[in-house]
Amino acid sequence: MASSDGLCASQPALFAQRRITPDERRELGILADNKLFWRDHYAWLKDRGYLLRPRYSPNWIASWKEGGCKSDDDIEPAFPFLADATRISDGLLVLIKKCEPDPSDIPVFHEDQIFRRFSSELLASDAKNRCIRMVEILSVPDDPKLALIVMPFHYGWHLVPFSTIGEAVEFISEIFEGVDFMHKSQVWHGDLKSNNILMDASPLFVEPVNPRFRTRLRHPVSYHLIDFDLSGVHDPSKGPPRNIPGYGGTRGVPEFNKKDKLCDPFAVDVYCLGNVVRRHFTEGEGRLFTKEQRGFEFMSGLVNAMVNEDPVKRPKIDEVAEERLQQGLLPQLEMFWCDHYSWLEESGYKLRPRYSPDRVAHGKPGGIARGDDVSPAFSVIADTTRTTDDSLVLIKKCEPIVEASVLNEPQVFRRFSSDPLASKPKNHCVPLIEILPVPDDPKLFLIVTWSPSPRLGKLAYNFMHNNHIWHGYGYRVFHYLAETLRRDIKFNNILMDASPLLVDQVHPWRPSRTRDLARAARFRNRLEHPVKYYLIDFDLSGVHDPSTGLPLMVPGYGGTRGVPESQNKDEDCDPFAVDVFCLGNLVRRYFTEGDKQADLRFPWKKKRGFQFMEGLVADMTKEDPSKRANMDTVARRFSEIKAG
DSSP, X not given: OBOTTXXXXXXXXXXXXXXXXXXXHHHHTOOOGGGHXXXXXXXXXXXXXXXXXXXXXXXXXXXXXXXXOOOGGGOOOSSTTEEEEEETTTOOEEEEEEEOOOOSSSSOOOHHHHHHHHHSHHHHTOTTOOBOOOSEEEEOTTOTTOEEEEEEOOEETTSSOOSXXXXXXXXXXXXXXXXXXXXXXXXXXXXXXXXXXXXXXXXXXXXXXXXXBOOTTTSOOEEEEOOOTTXXXXXXXXXXXXXXXXXXXXXXXXXXXXXXSOBOHHXXXXXXXXXXXXXXXXXXXXXXXXXXXXXXXXXXXXXXXHTOSSXXXXXXXXXXXXXXXXXXXXXXXXXXXXXXXXXXXXXXXXXXXXXXXXXXXXXXXXXOOGGGGOOOSSTTEEEEEETTXXXXXXXXXXXXXXXXXXXXXXXXXXXXXXXXXXXXXXXXXXXXXXEEEOTTOTTOEEEEEEOOBSBHHHHOOOHHHHHHHHHHXXXXXXXXXXOEEOOOOOGGGEEEEOGGGBSSOEETTEEEEETTSSSBOOBOOTTTSOOEEEEOOOTTOEEOOGGGOSOOBOSOOSSOTTOXXXXXXXXXXXXXXXXXXXXXHHHIIIIISOBTTSOSSSOBOOOTTOGGGHHHHHHHTOSSGGGSOOHHHHHHHHHHHHHO
16 A cells, blocks of 8 residues: 555665655656655546556556566656546547646636637637647546646647648648637637647557558648646737736747736747747757758748747737738748739649639638649649640749850750750650740740659659660760750659559659549559650750860759769869769669668668669769760660660
8 A cells, every 4th residue: 555655665664764766766666746646536537437547556566566578657747747548438548637726816817717718619619729629627526726627638749750841831820820719719828839739640640559650641630739827818808918927938038038027928929939930940949959941931031020029020920820821821932823823824824723812721611622732842843734635734933044055944945845856766855845934024934844753763663764764865966966964963853754654643743642632543564554754954954065175064063962073163074974973873872772861761772683784883973084984885885784
């Protein structure tokens, strides 16, 4: 039988004479003093329908003390006023929070009142209400000051990493919307910080006890605000909202430096929420080991306004929500497509509803389909439908480059899409449909091409694939007759016309899924249904005039890491030799050797059966560019390997 201080009668008297360290308590299986409440109310909670974990049972003996391994009963909650439990009636996992009313006179509601307010039938049914719902509130029979709030058990919003910018944007959207809903209800949160935002992660679990997770994109989740013990309600009839500063867990709130002056708690909420986005997305913070996330530059202006030192200059939360949420937080760089939606439609190209001026984001009442709201891989590219025949095409926004020996991208497209080069079977440059000058910006052009898909990385396991690449770059027209240099040969600049393989129409930016993202797409095999591969992205391509001597170019361009020439930026190099290295490096990383750093989640692995190419690839990636094979030699040797 446990004594009132948590010690068992059989435990050494030594521990009754001195303070037990946390490590000793853990090893001996002794509850800390601040956890005894749960042990003392174990039976009562069971009678009320909630079963705490065995560690809180009055008869608990630690699993590891009986010769077994440490188990579930070794895990403690992060805070002593929290306990997880199982609802006996249906097995629902719940979290129980012990809370005590605040006796101060400041206009702060007791936490149970905040829960009741946002869990009431009127507010609970509103889709914008992101406050976690209570299951019930229990009055503690032996202490009338205490209340136990029972709520569904949720997880931290960062339990599963975001796989796309769109998933993170949806998270930010929901939280902005949820705080806006609280403020419109005249309630401030008072403690908006990262660990007071939870996620209902149940759609992501493969199995309840399996550590593997699904993605948010295919299995949408919901996010919830918690911890209302510092929340308060404002009565508009009493004037502007004012509260004593210094509450909450966010460091650096400017108002907290003036503790003798009341502040606007709603403005503090805006600062704290902006600070969450700043620390986890737009800037990062070393203390949290969080890094700046690429692709969130479009939010920097909004976040900076939210964390303005002067609370008067911060936007209201409804202004924050209005600025981005009404557009579904569409990145600023994609706004070009919104602004030119109607003009492109008049020109014969209909963009996805994502860019319509009347767009309502997916997930909102009357919102567009989920498949129509997926962001492209790059903001300079948009997929669209040609209205004359409903064919899927790509439009790329480009600006002319003024550089010696470098063609503007439209010129490269025109060169390889016109005779005599267009009719050559070994020309694998993606065909041009047309080039549209942008009417309101004479510097810009829109390049319209067919939409080969998916990318090389999605379905690249066929022997014939290599032959197409070699021919595309080994063909004499490219490097010697046309004398055009590519400058940016890399994995995602090689695409495939996958139309012969498609059983289902795939989404242009999620090619493993159907167009509506409803299920996995089905494909035929390449052996029975041959495909063609295309080279894209000519914004770094250049032309060489043989009459001017050897081709020379300033090194350091393109997206391939480890090009030897890029180490010596003071010396011009042969861009054709760089092309050979980049192409050989691509085959080396994806087929003959692999590359663990290519994608940290799905590293490229060495493919079996490509040993016959190792010698050729080694000659293409020699450190000394003068010793590399040229593309004619590569094509010839590859043909000999195939024939042999």
